[in-house]
Amino acid sequence: MGQTARVSAVVWTAAGSLLAWLWLLLCQGFFWRTDVRLPPRRDPDAWPSxxxxxxxxxxxxxxxxxxxxxxxxxxxxxxxxxxxxxxxxxxxxxxxxxxxxxxxxxxxxxxxxxxxxxxxxxxxxxxxxxxxxxxxxxxxxxxxxxxxxxxxxxxxxxxxxxxxxxxxxxxxxxxxxxxxxxxxxxxxxxxxxxxxxxxxxxxxxxxxxxxxxxxxxxxxxxxxxxxxxxxxxxxxxxxxxxxxxxxxxxxxxxxxxxxxxxxxxxxxxxPRLGDLWRMVSRSAYAQLRHNPLLLAGTVAGLALVYLVPPAAVVVGLVAGNAAAAVVGGSAWIVMTGTYMPMLRYYRQPLWLAPLLPFTAFLYLLMTVDSAVRHYQGRGAAWKGRTYARPDAVADEG
Missing domain, CATH: 3.90.550.10 (Spore Coat Polysaccharide Biosynthesis Protein SpsA; Chain A)
Structure with a gap:
């Protein structure tokens, strides 16, 4: 009974992830498309300085x-x-x-x-x-x-x-x-x-x-x-x-x-993961306005949207629960499909698309690290300067 309940919870969680992906696919401004580019040039009558x-x-x-x-x-x-x-x-x-x-x-x-x-x-x-x-x-x-x-x-x-x-x-x-x-x-x-x-x-x-x-x-x-x-x-x-x-x-x-x-x-x-880590973590917590509740929500959201689908597939296959595998796999397929246009834009192989959950997990860790650095007083550091507690919240919000 306990194992059945656990698998059932996985199915429902995976269903939540699938619903989130369907909403992102259709209702979030078609964010996954890469065709927003400068229009064909129409020269002005006079070129400004x-x-x-x-x-x-x-x-x-x-x-x-x-x-x-x-x-x-x-x-x-x-x-x-x-x-x-x-x-x-x-x-x-x-x-x-x-x-x-x-x-x-x-x-x-x-x-x-x-x-x-x-x-x-x-x-x-x-x-x-x-x-x-x-x-x-x-x-x-x-x-x-x-x-x-x-x-x-x-x-x-x-x-x-x-x-x-x-x-x-x-x-x-x-x-x-x-x-x-x-x-x-x-x-x-x-x-x-x-x-x-x-x-x-x-x-x-x-x-x-x-x-x-x-x-x-x-x-x-x-x-x-x-x-x-x-x-x-x-x-x-x-x-x-x-x-x-x-x-x-x-x-x-x-x-x-x-x-x-x-x-x-x-x-x-x-070239190294550490270089990219510093680029992201220096401003990730500032993006969340240095708000612990927003941090918790972001971590939970990243887990639900990006990590639950592959986890549900694994649990479903191991436990022999087709529903968990199918629902989780469906969410994973939608996720993969939305990432492919960006990979094409960057001229990268499409086999990277199903690995997006791994990258999202890295971003989750970078975001948490950004918050830890903030509360340690190290804040956003770049080019030898550290902005320990930036007061940008009011200006950015």
């Missing part, structure tokens, strides 16, 4: 693969690049000047803001300094892009044309992250998949929706909207600064678009 702001801290390893792509932008209007050297110790600023001399193209200004004051993250303090330098040029748009992002030569054209044609104040592209090592293949496509599950891209650009987000590696921002939303001052201590920026612009009445990139790529390598 743009200033590109690149915060950079100890980026000498990736700068040669990224900065020249910005300097070589084929943009018909006036454009200029401002790289903000945020206290680098590896010669990032000098390397940027050397690359500009060898590349030519758009003019480059290298600035340095000094150490951020209390209440500011280093990146946003650097962005503030870069925007301050750019203001002297009175640009209509700002392109905020990271130092590890390589752009196709027409990237700026495409972004500005999309903003103009769609009437958007923010046009952001989720850069295609590097996927070469074994751990990158397991973790990186799932990272974008989970992000899209939280913030379905096709909802973000729709009028009247509350869903809003951006991807910090590539954000074209209308200067007037930035001033209206007090960017970056209003989000100065936000660890997840891209989502906070999008929310601030939307609160100020702006329109936001986010989609997947075709030719905007991150060149930063994450």
């Amino acid at each position: 743009v200033c590109v702001v690149v915060p950079a801290r100890d980026e000498a390893a990736v700068l040669p693969a990224a900065l020249p792509s910005l300097l070589r932008q084929d943009y018909p209007g006036r454009a200029e690049v401002f790289l903000v050297d945020d206290g680098s110790t590896d010669g990032t600023g000098d390397l940027a000047r050397e690359l500009a001399r060898g590349t030519g193209g758009l003019p480059l200004t290298v600035g340095s803001p000094g150490e951020p004051p209390a209440g500011w993250t280093g990146k946003l303090w650097a962005v503030r300094h870069g925007i301050g330098l750019a203001r002297a040029r009175d640009p209509e748009y700002l392109l905020l892009t990271d130092a590890d992002i390589a752009h196709a030569p027409d990237s700026l054209r495409e972004l500005v044309a999309a903003a103009r044609a769609g009437g958007f104040d923010v046009v952001s592209q989720m850069a295609r992250l590097r996927v070469e090592s074994t751990w990158e293949r397991f973790v990186v496509p799932a990272f974008v998949y989970f992000f899209a599950q939280l913030y379905p891209f096709r909802r973000i650009g729709r009028e009247g929706t509350r869903t809003v987000a951006a991807a910090g590696g590539c954000v074209l921002l209308r200067t007037e909207a930035a001033e209206r939303a007090r960017i970056p001052d209003a989000i100065r201590h936000a660890v997840i600064d891209d989502v906070a920026l999008a929310r601030a612009v939307k609160r100020g009445g702006g329109r936001v678009w986010l989609g997947l990139a075709d030719r905007v790529d991150s060149v930063r390598p994450y």
